[in-house]
Amino acid sequence: MSKSSQNDTPPDSVEPANEENIHRRSWLKPSLDWLLIFVPIAIAMRFIPGLYNPTWLFIVSCIAIIPLAGWMGKATEHLAERLGQGIGGLLNATFGNAAELIIALFALSKGLEGVVKASITGSIIGNLLLVLGLSLLAGGAKFKEQIFNRTAASMSATALTLAAIALLIPSVFHQVAAQVPVAEGGWTPAKEQSLSLAIAVVLIVTYGFTLLFSLVTHKKLFLGEAIQGAAQKVGHELEESEDDDEKHKMVWSRGKSVLVLLVATGFVALISEFLVGAIEEARGSLGLTEVFVGVIVVAIIGNAAEHSSAILMAMRNKMDLSLSIALGSSLQIALFVAPVLLFASYLFGKPMNLEFTIPEVIAVIAAVLIAQQISSDGESNWVEGVQLLSVYAVLAILFFFLPDVHTTATAPQVINSVAPAVSHP
Amino acid sequence: MSKSSQNDTPPDSVEPANEENIHRRSWLKPSLDWLLIFVPIAIAMRFIPGLYNPTWLFIVSCIAIIPLAGWMGKATEHLAERLGQGIGGLLNATFGNAAELIIALFALSKGLEGVVKASITGSIIGNLLLVLGLSLLAGGAKFKEQIFNRTAASMSATALTLAAIALLIPSVFHQVAAQVPVAEGGWTPAKEQSLSLAIAVVLIVTYGFTLLFSLVTHKKLFLGEAIQGAAQKVGHELEESEDDDEKHKMVWSRGKSVLVLLVATGFVALISEFLVGAIEEARGSLGLTEVFVGVIVVAIIGNAAEHSSAILMAMRNKMDLSLSIALGSSLQIALFVAPVLLFASYLFGKPMNLEFTIPEVIAVIAAVLIAQQISSDGESNWVEGVQLLSVYAVLAILFFFLPDVHTTATAPQVINSVAPAVSHP
């Protein structure tokens, strides 16, 4: 079997309408929407005194957020469709990870800085390893070899390398500057904060240029497939064209999009508040560390919608869209959400810095490195999916065993206590 | 001179027969087999009291193992040829590094965990830097530019990146978790062991999928050259076809293969026992550290057979085979031999973990990174060989100067004693 071309499958690049289309014809089939039932359950558990149990509230809230995040994403995409390529693209690029942003803002306001940073780490590695890994595996199970635009993928991978370097720097600064007495210019929290702020500005400016590149100067690289599909349609496929008309009708009106967006966002905010409020007690009773909850649990929940879309696209052999979801989402978290959270933290009066723990930094670097290797050659197969998933498994194992490290204000290393050894974890 | 095509040289993809062919016509020429003379010498030195000298026994055993490992490899390949592609490939993939495995098992049973880990490190970097470097240099000296299948090489390079990440994690865990008191979830040997066991399972499962990929679903990528050669033969080269018949006759019978394999394995086991038994005394008298002996000496000996085959293939412009030996052997050590040694260590009642020292981890990451860069473009030249050898030289210098570090059970850092400074090494 030769290289599978993307023209073999019918072109259906207008995603949202298409998804609804599928949804309408298959409301009995399994869907994330069934999980909406957990929204009222979470509300009931939170407000009816007898039902309150932080662990269960945490679990139910986690599940309830998944379909809500999906609806937020869907409404954003429909609205973007109505607003046209330019502003629509910008909307998608800035609100695509709104659910994660809302959860993180609530966590920040409660002072859970560790969870926030862990969930940034988790979103980056989750998209690069878990989402991309499952996509390549699912796509590769159907198609022997899949191809995609190397230039667009490389641009994203390089931007992620830049982000990984940027997130490494505050830790390096802490480790090195803490070796010097404060009087001689050594580490202080204020310096760490200034350094982080400067790096956040560089990241968000770079993100602005990345949008300029992908939405304005080189948009064809990223829209290539849609345009190609459209040209083909006009030429010689009439019923496809009709299908396209039908699709266009399927795009929600501006009013409906805004309404759905507002309602879904409201519910995400409400449930996020439950989730974050219960997080400390829940992880205590589940025996999970802060870093594991942030890196693995919160990150999987916040990105569940991306997971299903990216995998679906890969199974339809639309690798450009699949990669653009997985890589683009990581990019957005690293270059946009992380700096925005830092800026927002000043509003809460609890300034956050960008100093991540060493394991978090290593996880991000490892994920970026292997994703870059896999995406740089413009072709994929199932074993590359397995390799990404293996790296995810290895990192998840690390975060499962890792205790929470609370960095002290003056020195990077805490002296070991001589507590008696605990046996098996 | 344009790109040299692989069709310029006569196709002779059935390696073992071909090698024997060469061997028969050239028994007077230099051959590793002459080194078999050291087998009886080693045995004599070990059992005749007056001749016993641990340093010389170590050296003689080192040399004696080289041709024995070659015969084990040869017998495995002949047997694989007889058993057909599927099972044969599996046999090659699992017993290809049997000599290293046997040496390591003896070292483990003696409690030489440091030597075992160092020899794993050394086999990985030795194959990626020394074997591949010499191959590209020798091939590049004859051919201006050599080409190979980028997809197959990339798959191996990515698997090695995954392995490098996996081998980094236990060290990171130790460094970070040791900063937390044990009562709050800090580092314990038991946790390190559980973490290592979980990572070993991920590695060996990934290795299974890698075999599935290269032997079943995408075997054409790896057999490309053989098939291409065969097609060409059938078409228009009759005497080649006869040569092929002759070659087929040259493949050993199943009985001969098994017999040679058993005898060679028996001798390897015997000599390994001598080698490992003498290692501690020998390195003391030679002034070498445990880590240098493991990383450089044992690794070169265990991989001598791979060295000669990979270089020979490169000089015949069969770069796909050459790379597949060098990259494949590293891959097998990292994803198969390392986990198997960990599992086997439980049988000896001395469980080994996967925590490597920082220099070992850095050496593996450096080797994988540069090998990936060189193999990702599908073409090679002599200066790339020089670059790989330079990295090997730099790492060998590090391990030559590096003292043995004995990690303590509770903390990653040992406090410096105030011993008087020793002058030049």
Added chain:
Amino acid sequence: MSKSSQNDTPPDSVEPANEENIHRRSWLKPSLDWLLIFVPIAIAMRFIPGLYNPTWLFIVSCIAIIPLAGWMGKATEHLAERLGQGIGGLLNATFGNAAELIIALFALSKGLEGVVKASITGSIIGNLLLVLGLSLLAGGAKFKEQIFNRTAASMSATALTLAAIALLIPSVFHQVAAQVPVAEGGWTPAKEQSLSLAIAVVLIVTYGFTLLFSLVTHKKLFLGEAIQGAAQKVGHELEESEDDDEKHKMVWSRGKSVLVLLVATGFVALISEFLVGAIEEARGSLGLTEVFVGVIVVAIIGNAAEHSSAILMAMRNKMDLSLSIALGSSLQIALFVAPVLLFASYLFGKPMNLEFTIPEVIAVIAAVLIAQQISSDGESNWVEGVQLLSVYAVLAILFFFLPDVHTTATAPQVINSVAPAVSHP
């Protein structure tokens, strides 16, 4: 717009003459030569007692060196042109960074080892990130997509990876060996020195092979464009050919080249002496650390000439030349200048080792990694320039906030004093 071919622009591969050509027609236009006015100013400030002020002398000397370095480079290239490809290439390859070398030698003789190492770091990351970043941005602003020879760029990028690994090793050795008591083979300055010397030998030998590759065995890869241009000219462009004659006349005579080279070198040496003599007092009064002055200030000054040439070439869509200047200059610093400085340090009786600080090593690794990603696909656009500049900005921020760390002789970590915390930097 499709891929812009390098044949679209008129071929003018003989650079020096061409530059002078432009210069002559545009002596009123902004030029680095106007900065030559700072040479007499610096001399006056140094020798007229009333004008002496170390801070201003430092600043004026910095500016004065920029055009002098440009004239040294220009004279070297003209001389190289007259001496023919072989020896000329060698001359360019060894004296291309003579200005940096002279500044570093003066700094070494004053015992400013920290500044020397920082300026090596700064030259490597400055060329890879700042020079290459500005070139891709300036070129990409004019051309949608620019292409270059992937093989030549990869060779340089891989050599830089090797250099990054080599510069990492002495730090790793210090960190690890310092954990072992000296009596058991632990860290001593003498061992660090021997290790550094051995690595320097490997680097300079590798540099020799790299020259052999690019000037002898594979010179076509690097001269590809010039030859291609020449062939085209002969074929069908007469007035281009005349232009070429004119250009040839423009190449300076051997005598003029040598004279200009000697005079410029003399002034560079003189001004370097001023600069280095004033460095300590100046950075005190400017509130800059030693590492910031070395990595950012001295490096930008020493490489100003490369900056303007590389950007000019990129704007003329001669990406092969632009990359060869930026990557080649980094390569030369890492593989040639660094070892030469180490060897030269013995002449001053103050042997320098190759142990860089952790932030320096990380900066080099980060720069090499991202430059390798960007140069490995053989095409570039403006956003890749932005990405390189962003990494440079992030690293500059780090070095701005970083205090000077003075490594002690016996242990890598200094215990924090309990000095009162200083507020915002």
